[in-house]
Amino acid sequence: MEEGVTVGEPGSDVVRLAHDVRLACMRVSRRVRFESSEELAPHQFSVLARLAVRARTLKELAECERISPPSMSRTVAALVETGWVARADDPDDGRLVVLSLTEEGAAVLVAERAKRDVWMAERLESLSPQERATLAAATDILEAVMAQ
Amino acid sequence: MEEGVTVGEPGSDVVRLAHDVRLACMRVSRRVRFESSEELAPHQFSVLARLAVRARTLKELAECERISPPSMSRTVAALVETGWVARADDPDDGRLVVLSLTEEGAAVLVAERAKRDVWMAERLESLSPQERATLAAATDILEAVMAQ
DNA sequence: TATTGTTATACTCTATAACTATA
DNA sequence: TATAGTTATAGAGTATAACAATA
Numbered sequence: 001m002e003e004g005v006t007v008g009e010p011g012s013d014v015v016r017l018a019h020d021v022r023l024a025c026m027r028v029s030r031r032v033r034f035e036s037s038e039e040l041a042p043h044q045f046s047v048l049a050r051l052a053v054r055a056r057t058l059k060e061l062a063e064c065e066r067i068s069p070p071s072m073s074r075t076v077a078a079l080v081e082t083g084w085v086a087r088a089d090d091p092d093d094g095r096l097v098v099l100s101l102t103e104e105g106a107a108v109l110v111a112e113r114a115k116r117d118v119w120m121a122e123r124l125e126s127l128s129p130q131e132r133a134t135l136a137a138a139t140d141i142l143e144a145v146m147a148q
Numbered sequence: 149m150e151e152g153v154t155v156g157e158p159g160s161d162v163v164r165l166a167h168d169v170r171l172a173c174m175r176v177s178r179r180v181r182f183e184s185s186e187e188l189a190p191h192q193f194s195v196l197a198r199l200a201v202r203a204r205t206l207k208e209l210a211e212c213e214r215i216s217p218p219s220m221s222r223t224v225a226a227l228v229e230t231g232w233v234a235r236a237d238d239p240d241d242g243r244l245v246v247l248s249l250t251e252e253g254a255a256v257l258v259a260e261r262a263k264r265d266v267w268m269a270e271r272l273e274s275l276s277p278q279e280r281a282t283l284a285a286a287t288d289i290l291e292a293v294m295a296q
Numbered sequence: 297t298a299t300t301g302t303t304a305t306a307c308t309c310t311a312t313a314a315c316t317a318t319a
Numbered sequence: 320t321a322t323a324g325t326t327a328t329a330g331a332g333t334a335t336a337a338c339a340a341t342a
Contacts, residue, residue: 003301004161014269014272014273014280015266016271016295017266017269017272017280017283017284018265018266018268018269018271018272019261019265020284020287021176021268021270021272021283021287022176022180022264022265022268023287024173024286024287024290024291025172025173025174025176025177025192025290026173026176026180027291027294028169028170028173028174028177028290028294029170029173029174029176029177030177031294032170032173032174034214041308041309043309043310046297050221055326057323058323058324058325059290059322059323059324066153066182067309067310067311067332068310068312069151069323069324069325070309070310070311070312070313070324070325070326071310071311072314073322073324073325074308074309074310075309075327077325079283088193093318093319093322093323094318094319094323095260095318095319095322095323095324096318096323096324097323097324108212111244113167116170116258116334117163117166117167118163118166119166120167120169120170120237121162121163121165121166123164123166123293123294123296124165124166124169124293125162125169127289127293128296131289132162132165133286134282134286135165135169135289136168136283136285137282137286137294138172138283138285138286139165139169139171139172139280139286140218141275141282141283142172142173142175142283143172143175145271145272145273145274145275146172146175146179148177148271148274172328189330189331189332191333205300205301206299206300206301206302207299209303215332215333216333216334216335217301217302218302218303218304218333218334218335218336219301219332219333219334221301221303222299222302222331222332223332225302241299241300241341241342242300242340242341242342243299243300243301243302243340243342244300244339244341245300245301261329266314273305
């Protein structure tokens with residue numbers, strides 16, 4: 001009896017566009033993750049990127065990554081172990097631990113970003129100037145939409 | 149001594165565009181995942197979506213999801229347990245197990261897709277017709293690029 | 297022998313609960 | 320007391336290695 005069900009694609013109007021945009025973005029994101037990263041796990045990359053903006057406490061990191069403090073404590077411990085992140089005591093509040101990027105950590109982050117960008121760039125080189133302009137305009141729109 | 153390093157954004161030219169596109173797509177993808185999904189884990193959703201296209205063997209599923217057969221075996225076992233996927237023996241080759249979507253699985257998949265699309269659509273409603281056209285054109289370009 | 301799928305075992309990233317130190 | 324961080328323990332999801340069944 002159970003021969004399996006097939007489901008078609010839905011939609012019309014804005015919902016249809018939402019569907020297409022979402023799928024395209026997820027596909028790009030997935031491919032970039034799969035094919036350009038090796039030595040640096042996604043959650044580690046993410047933490048290094050946060051610390052590249054500015055030093056933060058463990059709780060701040062946990063909140064902006066939306067994971068629990070114990071989980072972040074582990075992730076940070078691994079990054080300290082490899083020498084990419086430095087721990088420091090807060091001079092004013094003895095409970096706080098300030099995490100910051102080391103020179104080595106910054107180098108790893110830059111290298112990883114470059115690797116991801118190169119992978120993407122290789123695929124954009126075949127596009128016409130007009131197509132590139134469309135992509136550039138679209139990214140601006142998406143950024144604005146996501147900032148809402 | 150270690151006061152932490154700050155890293156700026158890189159680039160120019162196609163690399164710059166690649167960087168922007170990649171970041172925009174990852175941000176959209178991340179937000180959609182965070183804010184629209186609950187009952188269905190990402191890897192489960194992914195498998196249901198594969199089976200919605202057509203029934204597949206375990207090995208095929210493992211390959212297109214790029215995980216090991218034992219891992220896929222587990223994931224599938226959970227989906228069979230909930231009644232969203234059906235197992236069947238291949239009539240021609242006794243070694244094969246054919247996995248397919250059940251009616252319930254199809255319903256869950258449709259509901260999840262709708263939920264993700266609605267979340268995205270809510271954010272696109274404020275855009276002008278021209279901005280929407282730009283996004284539509286951009287998704288076509290990205291689809292073509294990713295298909296390379 | 298080669299292939300498909302499962303079981304055994306382990307590692308990583310996540311969580312909650314309990315603990316320590318500081319405010 | 321309340322807060323920041325760590326340690327203890329457990330639950331997913333991943334992997335490799337070894338095994339059973341079929342070609």
